[in-house]
Every structure is written in C-alpha cells, then in structure tokens.
Amino acid sequence: MSESALTCKEIVELVSDYLDGGLDERTARLVDEHLALCPGCDAYLDQMRQTLKVLGSVTPENLSESTRDGLLAAFRDIRPPQPKG
Numbered sequence: 358m359s360e361s362a363l364t365c366k367e368i369v370e371l372v373s374d375y376l377d378g379g380l381d382e383r384t385a386r387l388v389d390e391h392l393a394l395c396p397g398c399d400a401y402l403d404q405m406r407q408t409l410k411v412l413g414s415v416t417p418e419n420l421s422e423s424t425r426d427g428l429l430a431a432f433r434d435i436r437p438p439q440p441k442g
C-alpha cells in the first residue's frame with residue numbers, strides 16, 4: 358500500500374473525467390485498480406459508458422420524445438455504488 362486507494366465516492370466523482378481521458382496517469386491507474394477490485398464501481402462505470410455512448414449518437418434533430426424519455430429513464434436508473442459498512 359504505497360499509494361492511497363480511492364474510495365467509491367471518489368470513483369463516482371472521477372468517472373466522467375476517466376471516460377473522457379481527462380485524468381492524469383497516476384489517478385487513472387488508481388481508478389483502474391479500484392475498478393478491478395470493486396464490482397459495484399465497475400458496473401457503475403459500465404452504465405456511464407453506455408449512457409454516454411447513447412448521448413454521443415443523439416442530436417437534437419433525431420431526439421424524439423420517446424428517445425428522450427428513454428434517456429431520462431436511463432439516468433434515473435444510474436445509482437452510485439453503495440459501499441458496504
């Protein structure tokens with residue numbers, strides 16, 4: 358344990374930067390290490406990635422009402438992981 362591990366709360370805060378590639382190398386590695394050990398955060402990252410992918414393919418022109426409702430539902434379903442203890 359030479360470096361301080363990240364908490365689940367910190368992962369949640371860092372995840373969008375992580376997906377954007379906006380983290381420095383050291384922080385990104387700490388995130389990787391946490392994800393490898395924490396199924397909750399791993400699933401959370403996966404949901405975020407899916408959602409961003411959907412958002413990235415949507416433009417206002419093709420954003421139908423049903424698509425928008427689906428996105429809102431997807432966001433509602435995303436919950437930060439609950440650390441045990």
Ligand SMILES: [Zn+2]
Nearest residue numbers: 364365395398
């Ligand atoms: Zn975690």
